[in-house]
Amino acid sequence: xxxxxxxxxxxxxxxxxxxxxxxxxxxxxxxxxxxxxxxxxxxxxxxxxxxxxxxxxxxxxxxxxxxxxxxxxxxxxxxxxxxxxxxxxxxxxxxxxxxxxxxxxxxxxxxxxxxxxxxxxxxxxxxxxxxxxxxxxxxxxxxxxxxxxxxxxxxxxxxxxxxxxxxxxxxxxxx
Numbered sequence: 001x002x003x004x005x006x007x008x009x010x011x012x013x014x015x016x017x018x019x020x021x022x023x024x025x026x027x028x029x030x031x032x033x034x035x036x037x038x039x040x041x042x043x044x045x046x047x048x049x050x051x052x053x054x055x056x057x058x059x060x061x062x063x064x065x066x067x068x069x070x071x072x073x074x075x076x077x078x079x080x081x082x083x084x085x086x087x088x089x090x091x092x093x094x095x096x097x098x099x100x101x102x103x104x105x106x107x108x109x110x111x112x113x114x115x116x117x118x119x120x121x122x123x124x125x126x127x128x129x130x131x132x133x134x135x136x137x138x139x140x141x142x143x144x145x146x147x148x149x150x151x152x153x154x155x156x157x158x159x160x161x162x163x164x165x166x167x168x169x170x171x172x173x174x175x
Contacts, residue, residue, distance in 0.1 A: 009084030010095045016076055017099030018106055024072040025110025032064040033057055034131045037119050041126040048119055066141050070148040073100050077149035081156040100149035104142040
């Protein structure tokens with residue numbers, strides 16, 4: 001049985017995380033409900049306004065990013081660990097953490113690019129709704145990627161570890 005060179009597993013894991021980041025970014029852009037601004041016109045001035053209910057949608061954008069990221073990251077990390085992580089070692093953990101961290105930024109960038117553009121009033125009438133641009137203002141949510149990936153790696157590694165038989169207790173009769 002031949003094994004693939006170690007570099008191939010590292011490259012496949014990292015490229016897979018980048019592709020997973022793009023997929024998660026697309027899913028985030030499609031599934032997130034961005035905050036809606038209302039066009040307000042007063043005399044010759046115009047602007048955008050959001051009430052408290054609309055502003056709460058910004059939290060929903062973060063939650064959507066978090067669950068999409070956690071799911072995609074855990075699935076890819078589990079597969080990559082199962083497929084290329086059998087040799088174990090620190091390299092598996094490092095490449096999983098680095099790949100997931102890079103994927104977090106790729107997903108963020110992809111979602112922002114594919115989501116609604118920066119809101120502009122333009123010639124919109126007063127009362128029109130304009131979606132806000134997708135974004136992350138709580139940067140801690142980016143840690144969902146590496147945390148989910150490392151938890152999946154831990155679970156798959158634990159399931160793949162060889163098991164040693166439990167020692168049986170030998171009792172001796174003392175006469």
